Amino acid sequence: MPALIEEGRAKVNLSLRVVGRRADGYHDLESVVAFADCADRLTLEPGDELTLATTGPLAAACGETSDNLVLKAAKLLADAVPNLKLGAFALDKVLPVAAGIGGGSADAAAALRLLARLNNLSLDDPRLQAVALATGADVPVCLLSRACDMTGVGEQLLPLALPSMPCVMVNPRVPVATKDVFKELGLRNGELLVGATSVLGAPAWPDEGGSISDWVEVLETVPNDLEAPALRIEPVIGDVLDALRASAGVKLARMSGSGATCFAIYGAAADAHAAAEKIRSDHPGWWGHAGTLS
Numbered sequence: 001m002p003a004l005i006e007e008g009r010a011k012v013n014l015s016l017r018v019v020g021r022r023a024d025g026y027h028d029l030e031s032v033v034a035f036a037d038c039a040d041r042l043t044l045e046p047g048d049e050l051t052l053a054t055t056g057p058l059a060a061a062c063g064e065t066s067d068n069l070v071l072k073a074a075k076l077l078a079d080a081v082p083n084l085k086l087g088a089f090a091l092d093k094v095l096p097v098a099a100g101i102g103g104g105s106a107d108a109a110a111a112l113r114l115l116a117r118l119n120n121l122s123l124d125d126p127r128l129q130a131v132a133l134a135t136g137a138d139v140p141v142c143l144l145s146r147a148c149d150m151t152g153v154g155e156q157l158l159p160l161a162l163p164s165m166p167c168v169m170v171n172p173r174v175p176v177a178t179k180d181v182f183k184e185l186g187l188r189n190g191e192l193l194v195g196a197t198s199v200l201g202a203p204a205w206p207d208e209g210g211s212i213s214d215w216v217e218v219l220e221t222v223p224n225d226l227e228a229p230a231l232r233i234e235p236v237i238g239d240v241l242d243a244l245r246a247s248a249g250v251k252l253a254r255m256s257g258s259g260a261t262c263f264a265i266y267g268a269a270a271d272a273h274a275a276a277e278k279i280r281s282d283h284p285g286w287w288g289h290a291g292t293l294s
Contacts (some may be wrong), residue, residue: 008106020192067106098175100257109142161208184229247275
C-alpha cells in the first residue's frame, strides 16, 4: 500500500475568552479558531511497527520523539480500537513549537486522520473523538481543521462560515509553555473569569457571506484573555504586536492561543505580503508567514 499523507495546518485563535477554571483544574474556553495555509506534513507508511522520524527546518525543536503527540495519539487509538493497523510516521516540521498555533496538536490530528484512512474509520467515530480530546485540548478542532467556535475544554465545536482572510503570522522564536501562561492568569479551581452577564451578552458571529470587515468588527469586541499574562512572561510578544500594528493596511492584530505567535488580518493580500517582507527585513531572526486564514 502506498504511503498516506496529511497536512497539520496551523491553528489561529482569532479570539480566546477564558470563561473560568473548573473544580478539576481544567479551564473552560470560548474561542473562534481559524486555520492557516501553512502546515507540517505527516506521512504514514503502513507497517507492523509504530515509529516516528522527524525532519524539516524545525525538527530539532520537537524534543524527545517518545514525547511527541503523534505517537501519543496513535498509541491511545491503538488502545481504543482492537487490531488497529499502524506504521511508520515521518514528520516534516516547519511550524514553530510551543507557539500558540497548535503545531503539535495539528500533527496529532493529522496522525489520527491518517490512521482513520488506513483503518476505514469515520472521523465521527466516537473512539476517534475521545482519543483526540485525551491527546490534547486543541486536537479535536485540529482534527476537523476548519473554522469553528470552540467551547468547553475544546470538545464542543460549532463550524463557522469564515471568509478567506489575508494574514501575516509572526513568532519571535521564543517558546511559551501554555501551562505557564495559565499559571500567570492565576485562576483558582472553581473560579469564574467571565460572568453570566458577559456570556449572555456575547456577540453573534457573522452569518455565511460575512465580509472580512464584518468579522473584524465583531472580533475587536472579544479579546484574547491570555495575551496579558503571556506578555508578562515574554515581553517580546509586545514587540511582535507593535510591528504588526504598525504595518500598512492592518485591520486587526493580536496574539494567538497562549503565544508567542501573533497574527494580523488585512483587507488585501498585497498588504499582507508587504507587511511580512518589512517585518522579515527588520527582524530576520523571527519566524513569519504571509498567507490566508479560513
